[in-house]
Amino acid sequence: MFDPDLLADKHILITGGGSGLGLDMTARFAELGATVSICGRTPEKLESAQKEILSRSKNGKVFTHAADIRDYEAVENMVANLESQGGLINGLVNNAAGNFLAASEDLSPNAFKAVVDIVLTGSFNCSKIVGSRLIEREEQGSILNIVTTYTQTGCAFVLPSACAKAGVEAMTNSLAYEWGTYGIRVNAIAPGPFPTEGAWSRLMPDEKSEQAYKSRIPSGRYGEKWELSNLAAFVISDLAPYMTGSTIPIDGAERLNAGQFNFIAQLAPRDQLKQMFQQMKSKSSK
Numbered sequence: 001m002f003d004p005d006l007l008a009d010k011h012i013l014i015t016g017g018g019s020g021l022g023l024d025m026t027a028r029f030a031e032l033g034a035t036v037s038i039c040g041r042t043p044e045k046l047e048s049a050q051k052e053i054l055s056r057s058k059n060g061k062v063f064t065h066a067a068d069i070r071d072y073e074a075v076e077n078m079v080a081n082l083e084s085q086g087g088l089i090n091g092l093v094n095n096a097a098g099n100f101l102a103a104s105e106d107l108s109p110n111a112f113k114a115v116v117d118i119v120l121t122g123s124f125n126c127s128k129i130v131g132s133r134l135i136e137r138e139e140q141g142s143i144l145n146i147v148t149t150y151t152q153t154g155c156a157f158v159l160p161s162a163c164a165k166a167g168v169e170a171m172t173n174s175l176a177y178e179w180g181t182y183g184i185r186v187n188a189i190a191p192g193p194f195p196t197e198g199a200w201s202r203l204m205p206d207e208k209s210e211q212a213y214k215s216r217i218p219s220g221r222y223g224e225k226w227e228l229s230n231l232a233a234f235v236i237s238d239l240a241p242y243m244t245g246s247t248i249p250i251d252g253a254e255r256l257n258a259g260q261f262n263f264i265a266q267l268a269p270r271d272q273l274k275q276m277f278q279q280m281k282s283k284s285s286k
């Protein structure tokens with residue numbers, strides 16, 4: 001579907017690009033011709049990710065910079081360093097996240113702050129610094145924020161993440177409007193269940209929970225990394241020039257469990273449910 005040079009004129013910075021979904025998106029962008037830069041807190045992780053990306057794109061241009069995106073000055077230095085190597089950054093994926101399961105009444109102030117600072121402040125720092133450099137140089141760009149499907153509903157036991165990701169979605173819409181005049185598009189993707197080691201080790205307590213979770217997904221399976229990466233490539237590319245201020249869910253319809261009677265789907269096999277509906281129909285029509 002994609003031209004192999006789709007992203008050839010892009011230098012894309014992917015935060016948290018050293019592992020998980022961020023790494024796969026980065027590798028896909030490089031396959032499609034982008035110069036890519038990744039950042040994270042652990043230099044060794046970035047080095048091994050760089051090797052993996054280059055194994056998928058032999059002639060790819062991949063730059064790394066270890067930094068904590070919570071630190072504004074560190075992000076300024078990082079962006080200047082990466083641009084000195086790969087040219088002006090005209091694509092940004094705010095992907096880095098922090099999350100864990102905890103009862104909200106047990107959260108320490110620092111635990112709340114740790115997640116909000118990575119997700120919300122980190123996304124602000126990167127967007128503000130990359131965006132202002134684009135505006136200064138009168139260049140267009142594309143920002144993609146990775147949020148979640150629970151920005152709209154809230155979510156138990158992940159309060160800091162729910163608050164922070166909802167903030168990032170508000171930032172998506174705010175900047176899309178404000179920076180539309182500069183030709184900077186700002187969109188978000190809301191992935192549902194895409195298991196990665198980083199997320200599942202923090203969010204999936206045991207096998208039983210995993211079964212319960214899987215049964216909530218109407219598509220009957222988890223998402224695969226390539227599915228998210230292709231969507232991300234499309235959204236960040238010039239194939240979607242009129243798309244801005246959009247949040248696109250990709251979740252096998254898992255978020256629609258909010259529907260009041262959806263639980264019935266899990267009560268019995270479908271043929272039994274249909275019989276039950278028939279019985280109810282005949283009773284109610286009398």
Ligand code: HXC
Binds near residue numbers: 101114
């Ligand atoms: C309660 C916890 C905790 C836990 C840490 N804390 N883990 N509290 N339950 N499981 C508390 C600590 O006690 C401390 O508070 C405070 O949080 C900061 O912890 P540190 O370890 O000092 O902070 P830091 O090294 O900055 O680590 C940040 C982190 C960590 C968020 C806590 O987990 C991290 O770096 N995560 C990055 C990767 C990640 O989380 N990936 C998953 C993203 S998945 P005190 O008071 O003791 O000082 C995702 C997908 C969402 O977002 C969608 C799913 C479907």
